[in-house]
Amino acid sequence: MVLFEAVLSGILVGGMYGLIALGLNLQYGIARMMNLAYGEALMGGAFTAFWFFTLWRIDPLASMLFSVPVAFVGNWLIYRYLLTPLVRRAANQDVLEADTILVTFGLLFVFQGVALVQWGGEYRGYTYLAVPLNVLGATVALNRVLAFAAAVALALALYWLLRSTRLGGAMRAIAIDPVAAQLVAIDVPRLSALAFATGGAIMAVAGTLVSMFLSFNASIGIVYTLKALIVVIMGGVGRMLGCLMAGLLLGVAEALGAYLVDPGLTLAINFALFLLVLLVRPQGLFSRG
Amino acid sequence: MLEVENLSVAYGKHEALRDVALRVETGRTVVILGANGAGKTTLLNAIAGLVPARPGARIAIDGASIQQAPAHRIVERGVALVPEGRRLFGEMSVLDNLRLGAYAQRAREGEGPRLERMLALFQRLGERRHQLTRTMSGGEQQMVAIARALMSSPRLLLLDEPSLGLSPRLGKELFATLRQLASDGQSILLVEQAAHLSLRLADWVYVLENGRIVRSGTPDDIRNDNSLRRSYLGL
Numbered sequence: 318m319v320l321f322e323a324v325l326s327g328i329l330v331g332g333m334y335g336l337i338a339l340g341l342n343l344q345y346g347i348a349r350m351m352n353l354a355y356g357e358a359l360m361g362g363a364f365t366a367f368w369f370f371t372l373w374r375i376d377p378l379a380s381m382l383f384s385v386p387v388a389f390v391g392n393w394l395i396y397r398y399l400l401t402p403l404v405r406r407a408a409n410q411d412v413l414e415a416d417t418i419l420v421t422f423g424l425l426f427v428f429q430g431v432a433l434v435q436w437g438g439e440y441r442g443y444t445y446l447a448v449p450l451n452v453l454g455a456t457v458a459l460n461r462v463l464a465f466a467a468a469v470a471l472a473l474a475l476y477w478l479l480r481s482t483r484l485g486g487a488m489r490a491i492a493i494d495p496v497a498a499q500l501v502a503i504d505v506p507r508l509s510a511l512a513f514a515t516g517g518a519i520m521a522v523a524g525t526l527v528s529m530f531l532s533f534n535a536s537i538g539i540v541y542t543l544k545a546l547i548v549v550i551m552g553g554v555g556r557m558l559g560c561l562m563a564g565l566l567l568g569v570a571e572a573l574g575a576y577l578v579d580p581g582l583t584l585a586i587n588f589a590l591f592l593l594v595l596l597v598r599p600q601g602l603f604s605r606g
Numbered sequence: 607m608l609e610v611e612n613l614s615v616a617y618g619k620h621e622a623l624r625d626v627a628l629r630v631e632t633g634r635t636v637v638i639l640g641a642n643g644a645g646k647t648t649l650l651n652a653i654a655g656l657v658p659a660r661p662g663a664r665i666a667i668d669g670a671s672i673q674q675a676p677a678h679r680i681v682e683r684g685v686a687l688v689p690e691g692r693r694l695f696g697e698m699s700v701l702d703n704l705r706l707g708a709y710a711q712r713a714r715e716g717e718g719p720r721l722e723r724m725l726a727l728f729q730r731l732g733e734r735r736h737q738l739t740r741t742m743s744g745g746e747q748q749m750v751a752i753a754r755a756l757m758s759s760p761r762l763l764l765l766d767e768p769s770l771g772l773s774p775r776l777g778k779e780l781f782a783t784l785r786q787l788a789s790d791g792q793s794i795l796l797v798e799q800a801a802h803l804s805l806r807l808a809d810w811v812y813v814l815e816n817g818r819i820v821r822s823g824t825p826d827d828i829r830n831d832n833s834l835r836r837s838y839l840g841l
Contacts, residue, residue: 483709490695490706496656497693502681502710502758 322455323576324569329457329465331568333523335561336468337541338548339475340519346555347492347512350400351414353421355545356538357428358388358517362524363533364436370443377445377525384521392517395424396510425539432535442532464526469561471522476557488512492555540584547591553601562603607632607668607793608653608685608762614660615645615652622648623817630762635784635794637804639828640814641837646797647690649814650764653795654687655680667762681710684761688768692751696740700731703739703750707757716759724753727783745776752783756792763787765796769803781807805829 337359344352365384369375400417407413448459479485487508490498495505523541527533544567552563567590574586594602608630615623623645630636640646651657653665655677665673672680695703704724708717725732728749734742739750748768755763765784769777781803788794788807797814798804805811805825813821813834821834828834 483705486702486706487709489698493695493697494693497689497695499656499677500654500681500687500689500693501706501754502678502713503706504676504678 320576321453322457323572325452325455325457326461327569327572328565329461329568330572331565332465332468332472332561333526333564334544334548334567335564336472337520337523337545338552338560338564339472339557340516340523341542341545341549342555342557342560343488343512343516343519345549347488348396348509348516349495350396350417350513351421352395352513352516353418353542354395354424354428354538355421355516355520356540356542357425358392358520358538359524359527359541360428360432360533360535360538361388362521363528363537364432364441364524364535365521366525366528367441367443367533370445377529381522381525384525385518388521389514389518393510393514395517396513399424400513401506401510425542429536429538436535438534438536440532440534443528445529458530460529464529467526468523471519472557472561475519476561479557484508489555544587547587550591551594551602553603556601556603559601559603563601566602608795609664609666609669610653611664613649613652613663613665615648615657616660621817623652626814626817626819628812628819628822630793630795631809632761632793633791634809635788635796635807636810636812637808637825638795638797638812638814639799639801639804639834640797641799644814645817646799646814647766648817650687650766650795650797651689653680654685654689654764656687656689681758681760682712684712684759685764686755686758686760686762687764688748688751688755688766690766690770692747694739694747694750694754697738699736699738700742700750701735703754704731704757707754708759710758713757713759717757720757720759724756727786728753744771745773745780748772748776748780749783756787760792762793762795765794767798767800768796769798769800777803801828 341355344350344355362384366377366380369380370377399420403413403416403420407416446460446463449456450459450462479489487498487503490501490503491505491508498505548560548563548567551567552560567587570590571583571586574582611627613623613626614621626649638646638649648657652659655675659665659673663673664671667683667685672683695706704721708714708720725735730746731749731753734746739747742750752768768780772780777800784794785807796804805828808825811823811825811828812819813828
């Protein structure tokens with residue numbers, strides 16, 4: 318029964334991992350930018366939820382009305398004014414990749430530094446919907462179930478959007494071949510910026526959801542950037558459902574490792590899985606071919 | 607409808623096109639003959655907005671300049687390119703590729719009937735509408751590429767060596783389809799290495815050598831020119 322509880326809590330966290338991997342897929346798969354400051358929007362969303370809740374008793378879900386648009390606009394600005402100039406300047410794709418990684422690596426420390434100065438380094442958290450809930454005989458907190466349900470619902474909505482709408486089709490076309498996309502009248506720079514900004518907005522949602530049941534501090538962003546990266550590599554770049562499945566898998570693996578061996582092993586399990594996938598199936602667990 | 611003047615393109619120090627001028631009249635088929643490396647692909651890519659022209663060039667559709675417009679706007683102006691290497695969305699089905707072809711605002715109206723017409727024109731695509739295009743043969747992929755370009759309801763269709771890599775039989779089939787399009791009034795600008803098939807289709811021919819137009823004329827003029835017969839017709 319305790320084992321089942323561990324698996325269940327892994328699945329509940331895994332939904333979140335799937336969601337943040339989808340957002341990274343929007344940024345890396347469609348806008349083609351490896352953004353190492355990706356997780357900072359999650360940190361921002363979490364702090365927004367925390368302060369709104371502790372200072373003004375505003376519901377964390379309502380705080381997203383503020384944090385999500387801010388993350389969207391902020392990421393749009395980063396894409397448009399920080400990263401697009403690099404594209405124009407870069408001699409080739411390799412130079413561009415190196416440049417964007419360096420720039421966003423620096424950006425990550427800027428955001429982290431500002432957050433540290435503002436809010437200090439200590440871990441924060443608040444109590445929200447900490448009601449025990451019985452799921453198939455196991456006990457879990459309502460806030461975790463809510464966060465899972467919201468993450469999976471958003472991920473599926475995003476999947477539907479990409480699969481079944483004209484706009485989503487255009488974004489998938491950009492992910493496959495940006496030149497061919499221009500030839501069918503797709504405004505590639507505009508939709509890439511939209512995808513990038515949406516990826517950031519998703520992280521603000523994820524940050525809000527995470528803050529409901531996990532403590533966090535100013536330097537938490539990079540941890541989630543890495544997790545998203547690992548899940549995207551596991552699921553396959555551009556594979557939306559693959560990323561959702563890989564997210565659940567990572568969540569369960571972490572929970573089982575923590576339960577069966579030691580909770581301190583979480584990060585080690587992350588990277589062990591990462592290395593294993595890179596060695597055995599570098600194209601991703603759920604890719605064809 | 608298409609007017610090109612003073613078109614020069616350089617990749618770094620290498621000059622790929624120099625002072626090219628050409629015209630395509632509405633409803634006509636114009637063929638540009640040229641050997642490998644003559645600048646045929648660069649010429650079409652410059653018209654489609656994929657590579658920038660040197661300052662001073664003029665590219666206009668119906669008198670309005672499209673020079674320096676981004677590629678997606680040029681599609682909206684009614685110019686569609688079937689590019690070198692086809693550049694299909696390989697991980698998508700035939701239908702998804704064709705629907706994306708109609709992404710342009712100008713193509714939204716009448717999308718359904720146009721799709722039906724494409725599937726009738728290229729019957730093999732109708733049978734394989736749900737197949738992923740990367741799993742199709744070269745000839746089938748070329749059909750998808752042409753149908754995708756036509757889905758944007760273009761006033762001018764640009765074709766970059768459509769017969770490349772096709773068997774002689776498929777090449778003939780393809781040109782029969784192009785002839786049908788032309789007789790339906792589609793304006794076409796086609797670049798080719800294979801002269802004998804394309805000359806039969808052409809109303810007017812330009813010959814491109816080392817980035818310059820060196821000759822132009824009717825197909826008969828070209829056929830009767832001894833030096834050209836040797837270079838392009840293999841006679």
